[in-house]
Amino acid sequence: MADILDIQGLSKRYGAVLALDQLSIKVPQGSIYGLLGPNGSGKTTTLGIVLDVINASAGTYRWFGQPISKATKRRIGALLETPNFYPYLTGEENLRITADVKRVDHSRIPAVLQTVGLAARKANKFKGYSLGMKQRLAIGAALLGDPEVLVLDEPTNGLDPEGIAEVRGLIMDIAAQGKTIILASHLLDEVEKVCTHMAVLRNGKLKAEGPVSSIMATNDLVFISGGAPLEALLQIARALPFVTEARQVNQQIQLTLQPNSDSSDLNRAFFAQGIALGQLVVRKKSLESQFLEIIKADAV
Template structure:
């Protein structure tokens, strides 16, 4: 797959503080790449350097295999931190301005306003918009040049649950179009729901990078319940059980490597027990994230 972004040893110092430390990262075409990290872990600083507003202290990066210039940035749609627009201009005029700077076709404006469902309010001044509308206008402005890559930094920050769901839907729709998306967030749930790949940053250092699919791999936990007195004994007997815990009357069986819920189910069935409750619990990104951060200590 074509490499869209390649970062080598990127570093940014603010005085004594090292905000980004020797960061190496690769993003390939078509990925929805989540950048995770606690607040202040260097996500926005990294994106700021990638977008030319923060000067790197050392290291380098390339977009599309070439060193970055302002011309490369025209091909990228980006919203960093919070939406930035001229408050005294209408949404429409702000987008016209964005399109002029990016050299985009102004005809796209109608389309992107439609995507973010702001067509009805396009002639109102930006300062009259609600936070959710501002975030949506920011996404519209990032889309106006029909970019190959979209960079979104905390796009759901400060939104209510409905707003979050709306933005998530928009991101999913854009991803379905085959665009490469880099999404910085501290909302793990959000990243797990929309991203294909993710990286974890902590104090400016890359802690982990890989596909989201792999998060669920590794040992499974199976929740099991049956109306049978011998259940705990049989669970102990099952050769695939690593540990067994009872929580709220339900058994949590941590499986050994190579064993899955169907093996347990088959075993119990052969012993004459029919389960009333059987759930495979994959590890969540949240759990993995906390583990990665814990390992770092």
């Protein structure tokens, strides 16, 4: 699959602060790509650069294999940071301006308003909209022109739980049409629920990148108990070559296995030692603990 966006060695310096340090990522076609990181980690800076509103200090990027141009911009729909509209114009008037800038026919506007649930409020002024409505209008503006790629920076910011669920549903629907979505978020839960690929940023540095499943699969936890005293289990486990970490947690032994081995290897090994395990549970680490681990790895 071709890469929609290819970022090479992107850096951005604000005075003494290095907001982005040598970032290189590739966004595959058809993926929902999550850019995850705490506030101030460089997500918006990254998106601002590839959307042509922030000048990079170093590095290059290519959309669809080409440098950015009016032609590539028309294939991208984007919402960066805040919904940016004229407050004294109505939602519909604002979308007309967006459509003109994108050179999209105005006939798409009613459908887009319908999609984001603002059809009934289209004649109201933007300044009277609630935060959630503003956010949805911005998503609607990004959808005008039927773009191949959607870039969304914190799309659920300021939305109530119902709104968050709606926006997520919208993102899934759009992705189901084969479009690529690049999503920046500081909400792990959001990335975990929605994304296929992810990159974790911290202090402008790339901490991890890849398919969400592979990042999560590398560190499965296995809990075992029964068949022998915990101390004995611990001792045997520590002696096994494919166990990278073993410790006692709440009357269970918690093990971390090497990526190429699985729980049946473990069971076989214990059986060979004459121990039939009473319980063997595999638990995928939650993205949250994963995330904190990635973040902490740097803090040391």
